[in-house]
Amino acid sequence: MERVRWFGLAMMPLGAMLCSTGCTAQLKERVDLLTRDNQQLMDEVMAARDARDLESQAREMCEQDLIAARRETDGLRTQLANVPEPQLIERVVDGGGGWQSVPGGSMIAVEGDVLFQSGKVTLRSGAKKELASIARDVMGRFSDREILVYGHTDSQPIKKSGWKDNYELSVQRALAVVRYLQEQGVQPARLVACGCGEHRPRSSNDSKDGRQRNRRVELFALTAGIDVAAR
DSSP: OHHHHHHHHHHHHHHHHHHHHHHHHHHHHHHHHHHHHHHHHHHHHHHHHHHHHHHHHHHHHHHHHHHHHHHHHHHHHHHHHTSOOOSSSOOOOSSSTTOEEETTEEEEEEEHHHHOOTTOOSOOTTHHHHHHHHHHHHHTTTTTSEEEEEEEOOSOOOOSSOOSSHHHHHHHHHHHHHHHHHHTTOOGGGEEEEEOTTSSOSSOTTSHHHHHHHSEEEEEEESSOOOGGGO
């Protein structure tokens, strides 16, 4: 009996030591797990910070690009505002000189205010230089075409000029251009004078600028022959 008691007392420190060793191992494992979790959380926080910094940089770059685009737009608007209004209409293509390509040939238009004073059909002295250039085109690169000259007016009614209406004024203006082209050497058989009055506007007559654009003379160099006598 004494031997059994002595054995039990001898084993108690060993059991306590084994228990202590097992608890220490569990604690160490727990610490290691928490350490790994903490490191993972720190990595995630750093990744989130990096993503936030990249997003902030991208947003800043976008804002800078937007500011630059606005400055460029403002600059273009300023340049456009400073472009002078052309005294003569539509300097576009078809070999230069202001002629435009149209179905059947080419067309050039000249501002009515450049050609005539208000309500008048006598050519201004400054208009003759432009018409002389047109005459050279007609006799040169358009020598095989018929030339139709259309007079156009705005919608303002005739008051003091003595013309019956805008039809009559537009015809007389077209005729004045035709006669000047003849003086420059264009064959009369190639020329036709027409008047449209206010009935073919290219802008609204409700504004001063629109009415000015509508007062014009258009010259068409058409490839189709006009032979009234043969019809």
